[in-house]
Amino acid sequence: EIVLTQSPATLSLSPGERATLSCRASQSVSGNYLAWYQQRPGQAPRLLMYAASSRATGIPDRFSGSGSGTDFTLTISRVEPEDFAVYFCQQYYDSPRTFGQGTKVEIK
Amino acid sequence: QVQLQESGPGLVKPSETLSLTCNISGDSITDYYWTWIRQPPGKGLEWIGYVYYNGATKYNPSVKSRATISLDRPRRQLSLRLTSVTAADTALYYCARCKIDCSSNICYGRYFDYWGQGTLVTVSS
Numbered sequence: 001e002i003v004l005t006q007s008p009a010t011l012s013l014s015p016g017e018r019a020t021l022s023c024r025a026s027q028s029v030s031g032n033y034l035a036w037y038q039q040r041p042g043q044a045p046r047l048l049m050y051a052a053s054s055r056a057t058g059i060p061d062r063f064s065g066s067g068s069g070t071d072f073t074l075t076i077s078r079v080e081p082e083d084f085a086v087y088f089c090q091q092y093y094d095s096p097r098t099f100g101q102g103t104k105v106e107i108k
Numbered sequence: 109q110v111q112l113q114e115s116g117p118g119l120v121k122p123s124e125t126l127s128l129t130c131n132i133s134g135d136s137i138t139d140y141y142w143t144w145i146r147q148p149p150g151k152g153l154e155w156i157g158y159v160y161y162n163g164a165t166k167y168n169p170s171v172k173s174r175a176t177i178s179l180d181r182p183r184r185q186l187s188l189r190l191t192s193v194t195a196a197d198t199a200l201y202y203c204a205r206c207k208i209d210c211s212s213n214i215c216y217g218r219y220f221d222y223w224g225q226g227t228l229v230t231v232s233s
Contacts, residue, residue, distance in 0.1 A: 033218065035218075035219035035220075037220075043225075044202055044223040044224065044225055044226055045153065045202075045220075045223055046223070047219060047220065047221045047222075050207075050218070050219045050221075056221065088152065088153055090153075090219065090220075092216075092217065092218045092219055095166065096155055096168040096169060096170070097155040097168075097217065098155070099152055099153040099154070099155070100152070101151075101152045102152055
């Protein structure tokens, strides 16, 4: 199975700063079949991005995704208070579908 | 707007069978895979498996021999049965809708665009 490793485990930022989250795959995720989710405390995950760089419906444009092959990045251009949460990547190129272990974006 | 609502017993004894349901409202049943995903307390997400409207299923090998996912189309209800549970099955269980791509009559599950709120299942005697 494809193992996704996210870094850093925790990112401490002040509102307005830029967040850069990494997701590295143990083998190539062809077709850029990679999604990102946001999970706020006590809530279900919410789809942010799919196909590595396509924003889901209703997602603000401060969120962007990039990457290909084995290295993918989620960027939040200016972190808003509601963006402090845990972010997961997920690959849907191979079975079983797998998730990264998450990056927590916390208030500095 | 699709809505998903999980339900089931919050406590299951070791070696017994966990049974959960998810009520699906607001959208077509036939155009998606319907999925179970779980999250142990304080940990990451694990895809359990999904079912298509025609009954076709796919499972994570980590639970394949113990899990059964089914879809009752008239009742718009998704179900999960997990046998021989242990403490390692303690988790928040989510149902989710999975976007699919179909080509030459083969459909592939992609990403999960709608999720229920989840139901916590604790395995303990």
